[in-house]
Each structure stands twice: as C-alpha cells, then as structure tokens.
Amino acid sequence: MSMKYIDEYRDRDLIIKLADLIAESAENDYAFMEVCGGHTAAIHRFGIPALLPDNIKLISGPGCPVCVTGTDYIDMAIACSQMGDVILATFGDLIRVPGSEATLEKMSEAGADVRIVFSGMEALDIARHNPHKKIVFLAIGFETTAPGTAVTVKQAEKEKIENFYILCAHKVMPPAMEAIVKEGTTINGFICPGHVAAVTGSLIFEFLPEKYNIGCVVTGFEPADIMQSLLMLIQQVNSKKPEVEIQYKRAVTYGGNRSAQLYMNEVFGYCDAYWRGFGIIKESGLTLNNDYKSFDAENFIPPTTKNYEEDKRCICPQILRGIKEPGDCPLFAKLCIPENPIGACMVSPEGACNTWFKYRVNL
C-alpha cells in the first residue's frame, strides 16, 4: 500500500543522485551529529552510511529518551510497582531497561501489574476503569512527547480523576546539545530532531550557530530527507555560514506548534535533570508545576536508596556523548545483545547499540 508523505522520500534514483551531489560537495572532513534516536535508527535502517564518502562521519547523540533515563528512575518505578495498590502504565520501550536489581519486565513476571500503553490517554482510561487503584504513568520523552502528557494531566484534572499520577522524567533537548558542544566533541553540524522541532519550532536551535558557530538542519526521517540535510550541512560548512535551516518544512516551522507549547508550559516547569552519560544537566528536565503537583507519583513513592554500580566495561555514557561508537565497546554483540542488554543503548530500538546490532553487526 502506498503511503503519502513517506514513499516520495524513499525514491531510489533521487537518493542516489543526492549521494552523488554529496560526494561532489564534500571537499573536507565532516562530522555531523544526529541528535535524535529516530534519526539514528533511520540512518542505519536505510543504509545511509554506505552512501556517503569516507570523509563524512555521522555520530549518534543523546536523543533516545530510554537510553538517557537513569537507573534511579527505573528503581523508583519498580518501587512503585511493589506498592500493591498501583498499576504502572508504561511505553513498551522502558520495560527491559535494567534498574539496580531488576527490570519492569521481570517485576511484571513476578506479579506486579505493569501495562504497556501507547499514550497517556490509555493510562488515563485504565484509571477510569480501576477507581480503587493508583495508576502511575511513566512519563518519559522529549518535547515531542511532553505535550501529550500535559494534555492527559489536564484531562485528568477536568474529569476529577484522582487516582491518576505520573512519574515524570520528561526532558528537553537544547541543554544536552549545549553540554556536548561545551565538552569539545568535534561536530561540524547538527542533524536536528524534526519531531521535537514540530512542537518547539526551529528557534530552539538558534543558539548553536550564534554562540558556538555550529550549523543546524532540522531534518525529516525518510532517506531523502536525511540525504538532503547532509548536503545542506556540507554547504553550510563549505561556505562558513552556520545557521539554522529547516529541511523538514512539511512539519516544522520557526515557531512550532503554539498550542502544544501552551499545554506544556501550563503543566510543566523546568528542573535540573539526570542524563545517563552526562550526569545532572541544568534546566534540562520538566517537572509538574505547583497547580498540578497532586498528580506527581513522587508524592507517595517510598524513597529508593540503592547504590548501583553500572558495569564499568559498558561504554553507553561515552556513546551518548558522541565520544565513542558501539563497535568500541568490549561487551558489544558479545555479552551485550538485544535479548540480554547490559546498557540502555542496547535496549531501545532507537539506541545506537541496538541499531548497530541490527544493521551493522555482520558487515
């Protein structure tokens, strides 16, 4: 079946032509970071690296929310699942992420009520049907996902559903991008996350060319989108005129989706947040505003005090910062595989390790 807005951007001849144009334009060495896990997955799924000359290097960044979620968050979710009167509602990606001692999947097998949902609204529906239980929605994701959580919380308030809560680990992208740049990783341009920008607008990236002289192209997720963006980034570097350009114009504007932003700003405020691989990044997380604090599951979750040592051989932290690649890890494809992930980057289908395992391990 043909799919509008997808098939046109997978045109083989067009992509090969773009590859030729890229090869002609690439006169130096270039390192571009794709920030979004969705881009990491698309780049490898469509075999983009094989279409590029050797002097263009693509680096995966910190844009997989599952990968940057801390062990303490999983521990809190697990503690929550043990409270007896709680139903946990989570996106499927999270259930196999290792906490200190277990995963949500293992807790579910042991009898905890953990349910996979596709949206906050489904979690709210569970709350409607289980008035004597507390329903805790594990709210993770970037600016793309946070507005949906905000709508859900407002809906719960409107309907006076008092057994619905969220455990909030929503994060915002720009502070993590700035952390990477400040660390000194060599990046000549960012392939910016198109669906984050559909909500926020491209303006959130303006500080990168202004403060750090690094170009940005807000990019769609089909192969022609990615190839066109690479060409645009190369041209920016060649002309020494870094700026924020939008390749993904069918979904992204300068100002973004105002209505989504209003929901997000009403329900959430900024807080310092922990990112796996980075530690605490200032003002990089979202937390419920005072008017909505009653929906915060942290109000009743018992404190967790586990001192967990992550496997020191796992290089997820360096991979998330763009310093190393999955192939550099001694565990990769040996001890750490999708069926038995040691680090979070192997768990999520958008994690760099998982993606490499699927598409590159036999190359």
Add this chain to the structure above:
Amino acid sequence: MCLSIPAKIVSIDGDMADVSIGGTIFKAGLHMIENPEIGDYILLHAGFAIQKISGQEAEETLRILREMDDAMNK
C-alpha cells in the same frame, strides 16, 4: 521514541479522531491541532496529533529535490 507517523484524519469526535495509517485505524488526540478537518494529514505521536503536515511544503521540498536531480542530468 520521537517516532511520529503521517496519518490521515478519517473522522472527528470532539477532541479525538480516527486516523488512518495505510488503512489501519488509530485513535489520535486533536487537542493541539487548530481547525482539524477530515482528510488532513497529521503527525501521530504517542496517541496525539502533534502537528498538521503541510501538503504545500511537502510538494515544495519534492520540487527542490527533483530540480537537483534534473540539474545533475543536464
């Protein structure tokens, strides 16, 4: 996780819509979409429409891409 898929609105009931992705129907919250209409394409993410897709801009991007293609063939 920021995966969002183009979906076509096939029916609207208040803030909720049925949307079609290649013929399969999903529920989508329209809370963040101004003036949604049946036939509009939206980006579906985690149960919500996060943005309308602009058919005009989509055509423009394709036109630019095809012109690059033509320029190379000359």
